[in-house]
Amino acid sequence: MRFLHTSDWHVGRTFHGADLLAEQDAVLAHLADVVTAEAVDVVLVSGDIYDRAVPSAEAVQVANRALARLRRAGAELVITSGNHDSAPRLGAFGDFAAAGGLHLRTAIDHIAEPVLLNDQHGPVAIYGIPYLEPEPSRHALGVPDAKGHNGVLTEAMHRIRGDLATREPGARSVVLAHAFVTGGQGTESERTIAVGGVEQVGGDVFDGVDYVALGHLHGPQTLAPHLRYSGSPLAYSFSESAQRKSVWLVELDAGGLADVRRHELPVPRRLAKxxxxxxxxxxxxxxxxxxxxxxxxxxxxSVRPVDAMRRLRERFPHTVHLDWQPENGNTTATLRYAEAVRGRPDSEIVRNFLDDCRGAPPTGTERKLLGLALESAGRGES
Structure with missing residues (x-):
């Protein structure tokens, strides 16, 4: 059986204010082409379909098109919810969707209920663990003494291994999970899931299954041959500008995990600094x-340019972030403004506003305007 492992679509996310729906639609459409070209049987999406718990109508349309394309390409789909998703909303009508080949695993009660599929070697049990918020999950799982993410995921995997033991001998297994596993490398675009300062779980929590399709971290990475992050299909921060986004093509044979190949995804628009x-x-x-x-x-x-963003966008229309670090090392100009004005009288703050903010004193005309402002405020030029 052949799987395509993807995650962290974050449909509806913006990039420094820029709308990404067109780019997301394009790269997700490519996944359907991969399903066709590689004869993929099952697509695994390990959480964060959407970027918000209540996605916009436009975001829902993009996600629906992507899922429909994947299904038309011939693959079954197994999806879990991530920390950005609303599990109840994503899982709505899940029983009906399963009849059409879309299997939603968003409820804690269904963790040990696999999607059962068969190939020429027999059954494959696919378990979906939705993102587990530790505090409510430990009570829902009946383990009130469980500590943090490690505790609730340990219980989830205990239930999965218990169910797997009841399956026929030789049954192969896949688990989807949305978590920060020790050894993974984060980026600037993931939302922290730390609880009490601890967000990571040990990789050994997931022992005993043939493949673990991880979501949450946005860079593709391998923690063990059977334990991998696919990463997000698009870069969502400049810390990801050097990454090559990809998906994993996973093959199970009669003995379990047989092969894993990386397929790089197209880049609708590059990131650069x-x-x-x-x-x-x-x-x-x-x-x-x-x-x-x-x-x-x-x-x-050395002096902060006036109207810099507008000027840059005349040549580079997709400039989305701007910083100023004068090469002359003008430390006064790069201080936070609250620190730069501390202890100064109001008149001095006004006179030196431009110097503090752009690294150059006011011009003669600007001095006159600032003087008039002080006079109108009744403070004068002292």
């Missing part, structure tokens, strides 16, 4: 290849 003076960034030919990228720009001009 640029640094330098604004005049050079706007004119140098060497930056021409970045015109279509989502950009994070760090300006190094």
């Amino acid at each position: 640029l640094s330098g003076g604004i005049d050079r960034l706007l004119t140098a030919e060497e930056y021409g290849d970045f015109v279509d990228c989502y950009l994070s720009v760090t300006l190094t001009d």
Whole structure:
């Protein structure tokens, strides 16, 4: 049996204010092409279908199109809820969806109830563990003394192994889980799931099954041959700009895990970081290849350029983040403003506002305007 392991779609997410629905629709459509080309039997989606518990109508449409394409391509689908999803909403009408090949595992009560599929070697039991918030989950699972994520996932896997022991000998098994497993590397785009300062669980919690399809961390990574993160299909922070997004193609034979291959996904729009003076960034030919990228720009001009974002977007329309770090090391200019003004009288704060914020004193015209402002406030130029 062949699986495609994906996760963390985060449909409806924006990137520094930029709408990503078109990019998400495009890369998720590619998954259906992979299902067809690789004769995939089952698609596993390990949580965070949506970016919000209450997704927009447009986000729901994109997700529905993606699921419909995958089903038309011939694959069964098994989906669990992540920490961004609303488990009750995602799991609504789950019993009816299963009749059409969409198996939703979003309820704690169904953790030990596998999706049972068969190939020429016999049955495969696919278990879905929805994201387990430790405090309510420990009571729902009947283990009030369980500690944090490790405790509730340990109980979930205990139930799964118990059910698996009742299956016919040689039955193979797959588990979907949404968690931060020790050894995984996070990025800037995951929402923390720390409870009491602890969010990680040990990989040995998942021992005893043939393959564990993990979700939550956005970079593709292998913790053990049977224990992997697919990562998100798109980059959701500039910390992911060097990653090659991908999915795992997983093969089970009669003896269990037989093969895992990585399939890299297309990149609808690249991410890049640029640094330098604004005049050079706007004119140098060497930056021409970045015109279509989502950009994070760090300006190094000694004086903060006026209207920098508008000017940058004239050449780089997808600039979404801007920072200023003057190369002359003007530390006063880079202090947080609250620190820069501490202890100064109001008149000095007003006179030096521009100097503090952009690293250059006010011009003659600006000084006159600031003087008039002080006079109108009754404070004068002292």
